[in-house]
Amino acid sequence: MWIKLISPMTTARPMDSIWKTRMAPPLSLLVLGSLTPPRHKVGLEDGNIQKIKLNDSPDLVGITVKVDTAPSAFEIADRYRTRGIRVVMGGIHATSCPEDCAKHADSVVIGDAEENWPLLVEDAEKQSLKPVYRNSVTVDPAKIPIPRWEMLNHGRYLFTNTLTIGRGCPWRCDFCYNSSSNIDSSYRMKSIPQIIDEICSLGTDHVMFIDDNFIGSPEFVRKLLPEFKRLGITWQTAVSTNIGLYDDILDMMAEAGCKSLFIGFESVNQKNLMDCRKTQNRIQGYDSTIAKIHARGMMVNASLVFGFDGDDVSVFPATFEWLVRNRIATMTAHILTPYPGTVFYRKLETEGRIIDRELRHYNTAHAVFMPAKMSPRELVTGYLKIYDDFYSWLNILRRLPVSDSQVMAYLQFNLLYRKFGKQTSMLGRIFGMRRLAEFARRTSYPKWRRMENAGQCNMFMNGETALTGLTTNR
Template sequence: MIIKLIQPKMIMRPMDTRLKTRMAPSLALLTIANMIHKEHTVIIENENIEDINFDEAVDIVGITVTVDVFPRAIEISKIYQSKGIPVVAGGIHITAFPEQAKTYFDIVAVGLAEKTWPDIIRDFQNGKLKKIYRCNGEIKGSEIVSPGYHLIDTKKYLYCNIISTSRGCPFRCDFCYNSCEAYKTLYINRDIEDVIKDIKTIGKRHVMFIDDNFIGNPKWTLEFVRAIRPMGLKWNAAVSANIVDMPDLLDEMAISGCESLFIGFESLNEKAIKNVHKSQNNIRKYETLVKEIHKRGIMINASFVFGLDDDDITTFKTTLDWIVKNKIETVTSHILTPYPGTKVYDEYAKNGRIIDFDFSKYNTANVVFKPKNMTPEELYNGYIWIYRQIYSTKNIFKRMPKAHKQRVPYFLFNFLYRKFGKATEKLCELITYERVGSIAEKLSYLV
């Protein structure tokens, strides 16, 4: 059987370049591919990199769907359906908001691929396909399938050294997909031995752990970082702000090779944080958190969400001043986006606050709802302004890390990825994305 797996073309934000689309391959598609490639022919196509070949012979198509590519996924589905080829839709948006998806796709896969795709393949072969497949029951860490790293065309990506150690998150912030019904009880760590096996398969000393929350189970994380300490890795991960209360774990992470941490600060307004039930964040401890991380020579990638109900036009300047004062190395900014299926979406839809239902605009760079204390134009303009200010030459130098070992990766990211990303993009076209990523790793981490 020939199975095609597709990643639709993403909608780039104003500050993005093609570096964003070439950052890393889809672990979701690689996981499905690894489950089935021994018995079937698997074709993976990333539309961010290459055009979809609609003419080659395939038996069934699978599409991974985030909310912003939902309209494009529908277009792709229609083309294959017109050829009599069934289309499976899965991914985070489909799992969070499955009812609408049933209208456009032949099969809807809700939840983890490990618990849906084996049934889909079996039923397809037996001519008994159902409309919807759900991940019923709990999954064990040992049941999580490793991605098919050997199937990656590494020349197409900056980094292929990406690994997940868990599924889900223990917290249920209102604006996050983890507040959806399907994700409410999902948090599971993989077996440590399996993760280490993936690290060895990749064969790189620099690793990016791309979990929703690397410290969702601090006891597991402590055991894991102690296990990888002898491997001499340089690694990055995403953690929640309550790591401020885990100094011993931070010590062990630093010793085992942690170089930077992505943290969802989201807002400097205590009331705004409470209103979206982000209980793991204590704003009064933010500066202590930054100091504790920097003290250990670790960089911070801080995430902020603008447009929460307690934000007004002064929020942008206040946030910028805090970022510069605390020398936050990199910042990821978002306009609050009511993802379908989340508590925020349900609340805003009920109260008539959603003003645009074009899901292609749901990429955290557009205002699709009525803000409470500013106009949509003020929110959008503030979002663009703070990005430009953070990555101005003046503020890049003002935010320069005190730790000398972090200055090379800091300047590489701030100048070559953010400020002059289009020039770096052209360099990648000349010598391949893989080579540019490899050079950046060697310069940054001496690996």
């Protein structure tokens, strides 16, 4: 069979350039590529880097669906199905709201695909697709294969060095997909040899760990970090705010090459955090956590959410003052968005406060519900203004990192990616996104190097890894 996998184009926010939309490939579809028996031909089209062809005739189309890409996904599916081509849908929105996708698909995959994708492919071959493939077991991370990187046109992405050390998150914040009853968010880790094998498959010593929460298991991370130090990688990841409780892990992260941490602070109002069950966040510990991270030479990318019921228009200047005072290197702000299927969505639905059901607007840049203490317009205006203020010349200078080692990466992100992202991304189109990303890495991290094959990587591995037989030259 010829199986075509599609990731529809995401809806960019006003401040996003193509650096953002072409940041990284859809990892889940590369994993599906690896899970597909080799006798089948598998192709990938990503709407963020190319126009989706709709006049071809694959035997099966698989579409990954996020909430903001759902309308495009449905249009693509309908076009194929009118020509008798079968379409299956999966991904976070298909899992959270399978009934939405079922109207446009022959089959919907609910939950992790590792168990069900090979069965689905077999059924498709026998012309006996089932309407639903629901994952009923917690997938053992050992069954997550290395993504099929050769399916990609690497030069068209900013980063193709993404991987995870596990799945899930120990927390259940109300606005997060991890609160959705269809999503298995139980926290699981891959084995250390598996992670090292995956790092080596990337062919670079700069790695982006895109886990929901890298410190889901502090005990595991304490065992993993010495291996990163041995490998000599440079890396970034996302952690929850309770990282501030683990001074020893912060020390180990810095020694193991971590350069920046994405952290979901979300709000500087404690009641907002308690109301959404983000109980691990304690605002009295925020400043000291940031100081500890900075003192170890790492940068902070603060994630913030606006529109909680405790927020009135004063939330914007209060948050802005906190960001600048703490010299936060980069900020990712969001308008609170009720993702269908989450606890927060059900609450707003019960209260009759959802005012916009156009799913393309569910990209955290629109007010799709009625805020409690400001108007939707005030919420959007404040959100746009905090971006402008944060990335003004004056405030880029005021937030300059104390540590010299962070300055180049800081300026590149603030100026080339954010402030002039629309202009610099044109250079990416001309010279190739990956080439520019490599230039940025070389200037930010002078020791950065490519590891062209896993053989080079094997030199860094410890005995345990080598003994598993997982360190093959793929």
